[in-house]
Amino acid sequence: MFDLIVTDATLPDGRTGQDIAVRDGRIVTVGPGLAAGAEAGARLDAGGLLVTPPFVDAHFHMDATLSLGLPRLNHSGTLLEGIALWGELKPLLTVEALVERGLRYCDLAVSRGLLAIRSHVDVSDPRLVTVEAMLELRRQVAPWIDLQLVAFPQDGYFRAPGAAEALERALDMGVDVVGGIPHFERTMADGAASVASLCRIAAERGLRVDLHCDETDDPLSRHVETLAAETIRHGLQGRVAGSHLTSMHSMDNYYVSKLIPLMAEAGLHAVANPLINITLQGRHDTYPKRRGQTRVPELMAAGVNVAFGHDCVMDPWYSLGSGDMLEVASMGLHVGQMTSRDAMRACFDAVTVNAAAVMGLEGYGLAPGCRADMVLLQAADPIEAIRLRATRLAVVRGGKVVSRAEPARSALSLPGRPALVDPADYAPPALRAPMP
Numbered sequence: 505m506f507d508l509i510v511t512d513a514t515l516p517d518g519r520t521g522q523d524i525a526v527r528d529g530r531i532v533t534v535g536p537g538l539a540a541g542a543e544a545g546a547r548l549d550a551g552g553l554l555v556t557p558p559f560v561d562a563h564f565h566m567d568a569t570l571s572l573g574l575p576r577l578n579h580s581g582t583l584l585e586g587i588a589l590w591g592e593l594k595p596l597l598t599v600e601a602l603v604e605r606g607l608r609y610c611d612l613a614v615s616r617g618l619l620a621i622r623s624h625v626d627v628s629d630p631r632l633v634t635v636e637a638m639l640e641l642r643r644q645v646a647p648w649i650d651l652q653l654v655a656f657p658q659d660g661y662f663r664a665p666g667a668a669e670a671l672e673r674a675l676d677m678g679v680d681v682v683g684g685i686p687h688f689e690r691t692m693a694d695g696a697a698s699v700a701s702l703c704r705i706a707a708e709r710g711l712r713v714d715l716h717c718d719e720t721d722d723p724l725s726r727h728v729e730t731l732a733a734e735t736i737r738h739g740l741q742g743r744v745a746g747s748h749l750t751s752m753h754s755m756d757n758y759y760v761s762k763l764i765p766l767m768a769e770a771g772l773h774a775v776a777n778p779l780i781n782i783t784l785q786g787r788h789d790t791y792p793k794r795r796g797q798t799r800v801p802e803l804m805a806a807g808v809n810v811a812f813g814h815d816c817v818m819d820p821w822y823s824l825g826s827g828d829m830l831e832v833a834s835m836g837l838h839v840g841q842m843t844s845r846d847a848m849r850a851c852f853d854a855v856t857v858n859a860a861a862v863m864g865l866e867g868y869g870l871a872p873g874c875r876a877d878m879v880l881l882q883a884a885d886p887i888e889a890i891r892l893r894a895t896r897l898a899v900v901r902g903g904k905v906v907s908r909a910e911p912a913r914s915a916l917s918l919p920g921r922p923a924l925v926d927p928a929d930y931a932p933p934a935l936r937a938p939m940p
């Protein structure tokens with residue numbers, strides 16, 4: 505007796521006609537023909553469509569989300585005005601308002617099949633209202649979202665008075681990951697020193713590290729090199745992420761030919777934030793304007809695990825967004841010119857399995873023994889899912905359906921033409937065959 509059987513699923517790796525049997529919140533077996541004769545408390549017919557592990561956002565700011573317009577709008581649209589605006593809002597924040605906004609965003613996230621989020625939490629305000637609120641939010645949403653928190657000294661670990669002490673207090677309170685922002689310290693030397701201090705703290709406490717790192721257009725910003733070296737020095741391989749890394753877009757190619765192998769040696773994770781990078785970077789350029797996204801295909805080719813994050817939704821830095829990681833994957837694909845079939849599939853991985861690796865999620869995937877978390881999409885495969893921003897027909901958490909949506913279809917009123925348009929029906933037939 506199973507709790508749930510998902511029937512006739514196509515998996516992200518291309519296997520079709522798969523049944524997925526679930527018991528006690530875990531996947532028990534995956535394979536063709538399991539459903540026949542098996543007893544199950546519930547059934548979900550995938551109808552040959554794509555079933556994927558849930559979307560994972562490796563980089564987000566839950567404490568700022570849905571605060572757009574408070575206390576005013578970002579008129580220049582720059583990163584620095586966003587930071588200044590957030591500074592104006594901070595004294596006005598309350599635990600109740602932060603939790604309420606976070607809960608609203610998590611509703612949206614679940615409806616989008618986004619069931620794991622790593623959120624940076626600003627620890628620059630010594631009241632730590634943000635930390636208190638995000639810990640409460642993490643507790644409340646735990647049944648349906650894995651919310652991992654990063655202690656993030658937005659105003660600088662050394663630059664902001666009291667930030668170093670506040671960061672340690674946040675970790676004492678239960679924040680999961682050590683954060684930082686070396687490029688925002690007063691000098692390159694202070695930035696490098698902050699990387700060393702933060703890696704030491706993580707090593708001593710047995711925690712992971714995720715730094716906002718080199719989020720500038722400065723080709724000489726070098727903090728990711730320091731981050732890789734400190735990762736090796738402290739034996740933190742596989743536990744450290746560099747977020748944004750936008751300066752790598754502008755770096756000298758010879759230098760990068762040395763840097764990327766160092767990052768691979770250190771087992772660094774790289775997290776690009778395509779929607780934000782493409783809108784915030786290159787602001788000092790006239791034309792040509794740099795894109796500012798880090799070197800995603802080159803990092804992937806070198807064996808570095810690369811994930812895409814949403815970073816912001818309707819906050820001081822970004823007024824758009826809807827918790828849709830397929831929109832994030834689509835932007836990353838376009839900005840990185842990742843248009844081969846393999847590269848497009850890699851962009852889907854960047855918002856699923858690669859992001860789960862950044863967070864170190866236990867039991868992520870669709871193999872037997874994994875947690876029974878999955879999403880049924882109105883698409884035949886990961887590439888079509890990105891192309892269509894496919895509707896999440898069902899979202900499953902711990903073996904239970906927690907969100908459902910009707911298929912996206914339009915009724916046509918055109919003489920001699922079909923009555924219904926289903927966007928998933930319009931792929932050229934050649935795409936249904938295996939492609940080189």
Ligand code: FE2
Pocket residue numbers: 563564565624716815
């Ligand atoms: Fe960020």
